[in-house]
């Protein structure tokens with residue numbers, strides 16, 4: 599896993615962001631609230647968005663299947 603520093607203002611690296619995503623964070627807003635990344639100058643917000651989107655793409659939510667009781 600990458601230790602790339604994502605938010606220079608708040609010293610948040612990619613590992614920390616991914617660990618919160620694994621624990622259920624689901625959006626950039628969640629990451630901001632949990633880590634404070636992106637809450638100062640905001641320059642890292644596009645990178646946080648990218649990490650969140652890439653995580654969701656790699657681990658799509660388990661789709662709830664429609665129950666089919668037949669007819």
Ligand code: FES
Nearest residue numbers: 605607638639640
């Ligand atoms: S680099 Fe993240 S808020 Fe400034």
